[in-house]
Amino acid sequence: MQARRLFQRINHLTLFIALLGVSFSATVFAAESPSITTGKQLYEEHCIFCHQENGIGQVGIAPSLTNKELLSIATDKFLIDTIRDGQDGTSMAAFSMLGSSGIQAIVAYLRSFEKLPSRAAEVDRQPDAFGDPRLGQQWYEQICSTCHGMAGEGYAAGGSGTAIGKRGFLSKASDGFIRETIRIGRSNTAMYGFQGPTAGLADLDDREIDDIIVYLRSLPTYQATVE
Ligand code: HEC
Ligand code: HEC
Structure with missing residues (x-):
């Protein structure tokens, strides 16, 4: 009799531990990694x-x-x-x-x-920009400088845009990343896309966008670090 009760108790205990295990692993899977x-x-x-x-x-x-x-x-x-x-x-x-x-x-x-x-991965593999920095400068100064600063210095110039003319950004961003950002922009920010039917301030073609990238890469703050 005694032995049987003990056996039952152990059985309950095992069931309890097993259930605990199930609910524990369920929470682990439901939670964030x-x-x-x-x-x-x-x-x-x-x-x-x-x-x-x-x-x-x-x-x-x-x-x-x-x-x-x-x-x-x-x-x-x-x-x-x-x-x-x-x-x-x-x-x-x-x-x-x-x-x-x-x-x-x-x-x-x-x-x-x-x-x-x-x-x-696809954006990163895009070819480097090829174009005319003088034309890029004209576009940049006309449309981009109001937000990003005349020399791409970003917030320091009082605008809403980041420091896209500085090496901190240019040394890490690929031309594909810059190109796609200019094309599609960033929703819910002042950075509108500059290409296609949803373009904001200007509708630039691929060549004009590349001219701007080549111009940014020609800025002295960036050049000083690649030479
Ligand atoms: C009306 C303001 C405005 C104009 C004009 C503008 N931008 Fe921007 N841009 C922004 C803002 C704001 C951001 C950052 C978005 C955020 O705050 O999340 C940004 C982000 C960017 C970035 C990404 C930088 C990073 O740190 O990842 C690039 C590249 C860029 N802009 C290029 C351009 C170029 C080139 C032009 C001109 C053709 C331009 N922008 C015109 C406001 C602007
Ligand atoms: C003191 C303010 C500050 C703090 C704190 C800060 N950041 Fe930033 N971060 C910025 C500014 C300002 C920029 C844009 C710089 C520029 O103008 O190019 C930025 C840019 C970035 C970018 C590039 C974004 C883009 O659009 O390309 C990343 C990624 C980032 N920060 C991640 C982080 C992470 C992660 C942390 C915490 C570990 C952090 N930051 C802490 C101010 C800050």
């Missing part, structure tokens, strides 16, 4: 002050990091290198102290906002 959770924590500790909650950005302080066009054309390398090295001459500091696993966790967190399929 550990690196996204870590990334969110690190983001809230180090980035939210400027890039805001959910990475929506704030005009004149920091760009959006969860913008769907940005995430669909930015490679992990671009994001990781930018976070690790920062962007010289802007308030975007270097976060190398977070280590590569910390930075990768932040990127995983940002990627969890992705809404469009990634085109990053």
Whole structure:
């Protein structure tokens, strides 16, 4: 009798442990993966002050990091290198102290906002821009400088656009990334697309866009670092 009761009790205990195991693994699967959770924590500790909650950005302080066009054309390398090295001459500091696993966790967190399929590999493989920097300069000064500054110095010039004439950006962004950003823009920001039926301030053709990229790459702040 005694032995039977003990046996039953053990059986109940096993069932209980088994159920606990099932519900435990169910919660683990339902929750975010550990690196996204870590990334969110690190983001809230180090980035939210400027890039805001959910990475929506704030005009004149920091760009959006969860913008769907940005995430669909930015490679992990671009994001990781930018976070690790920062962007010289802007308030975007270097976060190398977070280590590569910390930075990768932040990127995983940002990627969890992705809404469009990634085109990053294709965009990154696009050929380098080829064009006339003098024509590019004219376009740049007419349309881009109001927001990005006359020399591409970004917020420092009082506009809403980032420092696209500085090496912090130019040394990491591929020509394909710059080209696609100009073409399609970034929704919910002042950066409208500049090509096709939805173009904002001007409808530029491929050659004109390349002229602008070649002009940006000819700026002294960038040239000083590639020569
Ligand atoms: C003190 C404010 C500040 C903090 C804190 C900050 N950033 Fe930035 N970040 C900026 C600014 C300003 C820029 C744009 C710089 C420019 O003008 O080119 C930027 C740019 C970026 C970019 C490039 C975005 C693009 O559109 O190309 C990434 C990626 C980025 N930050 C990630 C982070 C991450 C991740 C953290 C936290 C680890 C962080 N930043 C913390 C101010 C900040
Ligand atoms: C009305 C203002 C405005 C104009 C005009 C404008 N931009 Fe922008 N641009 C922005 C803003 C704002 C952002 C960053 C979006 C954000 O804050 O999330 C941006 C982002 C960019 C980026 C991405 C930079 C990065 O750090 O990833 C590139 C490249 C760019 N613009 C190029 C251009 C070029 C070239 C022109 C002219 C043909 C132009 N922009 C005209 C406001 C503007």
